[in-house]
Amino acid sequence: MREIHPQDLEDIAVGAAILGTGGGGDPYIGKLLARGAIEANAPVKMISLEELPDDAKVVTCGAMGAPTILIEKIPSGEEMLMALRHYEDVTGETVTALMPFEAGGLNSCLPIVLAAQTGLPLIDADGMGRAFPQLEMETFNVYGVKAAPVALADERGNLAMVEADDAAKAEFLARGLCIRMGGQVCLVNYPMDGATAKRVSVPATMSLAQDIGRVLREAKREKKALLPTLIDFLSTTHYGYAKLLGSGKISDIERKVENGWSVGVVTIVPFDDSEPYKIRIQNENLLLEQSGEILAVVPDLICVLDIDTVEAIPTERLRYGQRVDILGIRVPEIMRTPEALAVFGPGAFGIDADYVALGGA
Amino acid sequence: MREIHPQDLEDIAVGAAILGTGGGGDPYIGKLLARGAIEANAPVKMISLEELPDDAKVVTCGAMGAPTILIEKIPSGEEMLMALRHYEDVTGETVTALMPFEAGGLNSCLPIVLAAQTGLPLIDADGMGRAFPQLEMETFNVYGVKAAPVALADERGNLAMVEADDAAKAEFLARGLCIRMGGQVCLVNYPMDGATAKRVSVPATMSLAQDIGRVLREAKREKKALLPTLIDFLSTTHYGYAKLLGSGKISDIERKVENGWSVGVVTIVPFDDSEPYKIRIQNENLLLEQSGEILAVVPDLICVLDIDTVEAIPTERLRYGQRVDILGIRVPEIMRTPEALAVFGPGAFGIDADYVALGGA
Incomplete structure (x- = not known):
């Protein structure tokens, strides 16, 4: 178990931007929201897949939309929580652990916000191992987990749920809502148990983001060549x-x-x-x-x-x-x-x- | 209380087409679906607003989409029931009475299908007194009933829910889903109690559709001038x-x-x-x-x-x-x-x- 404190967020944001492979949304806003949420609540407990109980009720979470829109349409910080509560209201389930559905950018940071707001553990893993533009592009989907129900919330408190057997259909319907909610929304999806999460997730991607940030920070301080240091580090992961x-x-x-x-x-x-x-x-x-x-x-x-x-x-x-x-x-x-x-x-x-x-x- | 039997559907479809004022979808398919549902189950009990208990749990129902699309994308007949069950699953409510949200066209007939499938009473009233193209154009909305939650279902079993405080926003989001569900879907919305329904509904529009059909049928049989007979009848309503x-x-x-x-x-x-x-x-x-x-x-x-x-x-x-x-x-x-x-x-x-x-x- 690692704890995520406000001072860890700089490293996570640096690494998340790299894993975002150009996308996932600029982590800057997510970093600020995560800092605010941790300071207002408590440090986030990040657990590895090995530490996750097999019977945990996991949902994955993050934002959907076009990163260009995010520049002007800034999250309120409450959307993730609204989406989670809507998911729980509608399904009658109580979620016990959270996982990012995407590694990279904003979507490495927003799950930290939600974990801080709820006190739930954050799983050090995700379903993309990077950022991808569509909801069905998840190892969860590849290895048999249903994307739906998908709960969506926008910054004005509008909520929606999508139920579809096929992940690409869920993506298509949720994207239609996302566009009409202004092109950027938060969502909760891919419910699964802990045992399933261990089988279908890309492990240790949150800690990888943090480690990338730390390695670069230390290399800067030690005046090492940055890119070779990063490449060497990645080869050890x-x-x-x-x-x-x-x-x-x-x-x-x-x-x-x-x-x-x-x-x-x-x-x-x-x-x-x-x-x-x-x-x-x-x-x-x-x-x-x-x-x-x-x-x-x-x-x-x-x-x-x-x-x-x-x-x-x-x-x-x-x-x-x-x-x-x-x-x-x-x-x-x-x-x-x-x-x-x-x-x-x-x-x-x-x-x-x-x-x-x-x-x- | 009136019962709706298969032989009543011809009159209802004729009147519904007129109240549809060009829209609401061609009632022909709805008539066939209603006949099938009544024959497979039982006649539908249609009650007036006066007969509705004040504590009834009412939802309104119908189809959303472009009538041109309906020509080729035919309802399966199960969408209304899927939307209702989704509504009940999600809200935990048990619905006790149904009302069309629109008078006219297909949307006068589909609620008959749902009433036959569920055995629930159908309220002789609606929220448009005619057909309108948008979900917020309802006397329900005019007189203070919230449109959401809106439950949607398509003929492939895809489901969605929309929650928004404003009826026009609910319409906008549901329309986005409708388009991505192929341009024609069924939905359940405007939940309200019986006392509210009495205050906010356009009364006796289902029976009006049936009476229009009956008056024209009788005028044909009696070889009366049809249009003047219809105009005279309408002036008495x-x-x-x-x-x-x-x-x-x-x-x-x-x-x-x-x-x-x-x-x-x-x-x-x-x-x-x-x-x-x-x-x-x-x-x-x-x-x-x-x-x-x-x-x-x-x-x-x-x-x-x-x-x-x-x-x-x-x-x-x-x-x-x-x-x-x-x-x-x-x-x-x-x-x-x-x-x-x-x-x-x-x-x-x-x-x-x-x-x-x-x-x-």
Whole structure:
């Protein structure tokens, strides 16, 4: 068991931004909300999957929407709690443990808010091992957990529930509500017991975020080279492999809100003036290409980092002239099975390419 | 108390089509579903508002969507029951009486289906006194009943609930779900007790539909002039006034599905070749104009009737060359108060005109 104190949130936010792989929402607001909630209540107890009782009643939680909208439509901090209470009211269940449904960005921080508000333990795991743009793109779904009931709440107190057998249908219906709730809502979904959670979750992703932040903070203090230190550290984790895929200057961004997502293409010109890199975006960075050759593709992480600070730049903050490193991180084994690739591999995003794991499998 | 038997459904469908004022969905499918449900179960008990116990737990029910979609996306007949059971599961309430939320078209028939399936009494009343395209356009809402929780079900068994304080917000969120459920769904909403139902409902609209059908059937048998007989009959009801507003041939129809509604304009050329009539549509007929002069406007009913049979032609069945009479029917007093006109008068549809009741108030 780890406790999450306000001083831990800086590290978590740094690591969450990297795991967000461009998406998951800017963790800045989530960090502030988490700090406020912990200070108003108590430190959050974070437990590992091993520490979770088999009969625990788990729900997963986080925000849904387009990160670009989050810049102006700021959560009140009460939506997660409203969604949880609505879930409990409607189902008659009492939840005993919380898990982020997504690792990365805002969605690593909002579950901390809810855990602080409720006193419930937060499970050090999630269902994406990174950020993905759609609710069915979860190891929970891959390994047989139903997404519904999905409880939604917006910052004005509007509530909704969706019940569907199929996770992609639940996503589609919830997304329709999300759009009409202003493009950004909080939700509670994927109810499961503790034994199931152990089987279907990507482990230790909250602590990974925190450890990434800590490693970078210490490297800064010790004036070590940041990116090599990060890459070395990641190779020691259950993710196991990371690599600098390219560097350059952002020369163009196409980006719009479409069907409730931020979608677009970013062009990055290498410093040696070789062929530009192109990154395809749907909330998250999905595909990195150069001269038509795929350098990295979902589910592996493609992280655009400020070249000086190694801070991750979320897709909604990308702009012309930024100098960036492009870091690739291989996802853990549980996310690379054929069943998993069917749900969140290249084909699930309409990308006509086979997945080849970074660094080989 | 009246009982609704299969042989009553023909009359109800004829009257419901007229009260639908072009919308509410073609009652043909609803009539077949109601016949099947009554034959499989028992006749439906229809009670007046006076017969309703004050402590009854009432919900209202019906279908939401674009009538054009209904032509191809046919209800399974189980959606109403799924929506009701979902409502009861989620709220923990046990419903004791049902009311249509809309008079007219499919939505006069579907509550009969649900009443037959459940054995619950059907209240002879509704919240629109006609068909309207939006959920907040209800006397229930006008006189202070909350629309939510709204329970929705589609023919594939997908379920949802919406909770919002404001009826227009509930409509907006439910419409978003409706669109993603394929443009046509069933729902249960406006929970209230019996005492409230007596205060806020448009009375005796189911029996009015049946009586309209009966009067026309008898007039046909007796070879009376149909339209004058209908107009005379309506003047004896609580609606109190009806008038032939024009006759002609449909010369043009603009119609599309937009934001989940069928919207458009119908042009009808009078037989004397004077200036054409224009009818503006949003699922229902909203406004009748000639040479820029308003001849009738919401909430009064504008009914396009086949000139020979006096059968109402729903907006999705209008086509070039049909010869029609345009019948106006004044709505009852409860629908003409300033509060009511604020919710479903001309301004609520973006029509820049004052409401002037047909035949004077």
